[in-house]
C-alpha cells in the first residue's frame with residue numbers, strides 16, 4: 001500500500017506542444033518574468049498580463065493530454081495505494097488525461113480570481129481587463145495564477161502528503177522555483193524513495209536517489225508500468 005506523491009512541471013506538457021519556461025526559446029526568453037509573472041507587473045500593466053494569459057489559455061485549450069499525463073491517471077486508477085499529483089502547471093492536461101487527486105499549486109488558466117474578495121469562477125477563454133467579480137461586483141478580476149512573491153496554493157496539504165510518502169517523483173521540472181524545488185529534500189527527510197524523471201538532470205538533481213532521463217511520453221509510461229508490475 002505505498003503512497004506516491006508526484007510533482008510535475010512544464011516538461012510533462014512539452015510534447016503536447018506547450019512551451020516550457022526556461023528552454024532557450026521558452027516563455028521566459030520571449031517575455032520578462034517581472035512584467036508578466038509578478039503582482040507588481042500586473043499592477044503596472046494589467047492589459048499586458050491579461051493578454052499573456054489569454055494567449056496561453058488559448059494554446060492550452062488546443063493542446064491534448066499526452067501519454068505521460070494518461071499514464072499518471074492510470075497509476076492513480078490501478079495502483080494499490082494513494083497517488084497524489086501536485087502540478088506546477090497551469091494547463092488542465094492532467095485532469096483531461098484523467099487524474100483526479102490533483103493539486104494545482106501555481107493556479108490554473110481556466111480559473112479567474114477576484115483580487116478583492118478571493119472569489120473564484122471559470123475564466124472565459126478571453127478575459128477582459130477589469131472584468132467585474134460575479135460575487136462582490138468589484139472590477140478586480142485577475143488570472144488565478146500564483147506569481148513570484150505570492151504563496152503557492154494548498155501548501156499544508158502538499159507537505160502533509162510528502163511527510164507520509166513512500167515514493168516521491170519529480171517529472172519535467174527544472175528545480176529552479178521554490179518551494180516546489182525543495183520538496184525532494186522534504187521527501188528524503190521523511191524517508192521517501194526519490195526519483196527524478198526529466199530530459200536532463202535538474203538544478204536539484206543531486207538530491208534524488210535515482211534519475212530516469214528521456215522524453216516524458218516514454219519514461220513516464222515505462223515507470224508507471226514498473227510500479228504496477230510490482231504491486
Ligand code: BJW
Nearest residue numbers: 009010011020021022088148149172173174177178199216
Ligand atoms: C522535459 C521535456 C520532456 C522539457 N520530457 N522533461 C531564493 C531562494 C529560495 C526561494 C526564493 C529565492 N528568491 C525568491 C524566492 C521565491 C521564489 C523563487 O523560487 N524564485 C526563484 C526564481 C529563485 N518563489 C516564489 O515566489 C513562490 N512563492 C513563494 O515562495 O511564496 C512564499 C513567499 C511569499 C511571500 C514572500 C516571500 C515568500 C511562487 C512561485 C510562483 C512561480 N510562478 C511561475 C509562473 C506562474 C505560472 C505560469 O504562468 O505558468 O510558475 S514561474 C514558472 O516556473 C511557472 C512554473 O510553474 C515554474 C516552474 O517551472 P518548471 O515547470 O520547472 O519549467 P522549466 O521551464 O523551468 O523546466 C522545464 C523542465 O522540463 C526542464 O528541466 C526540462 O529539462 C524538462 N523537459 N521537455 C521531460 N519532453
Ligand code: ZN
Nearest residue numbers: 114117133136
Ligand atoms: Zn469579488
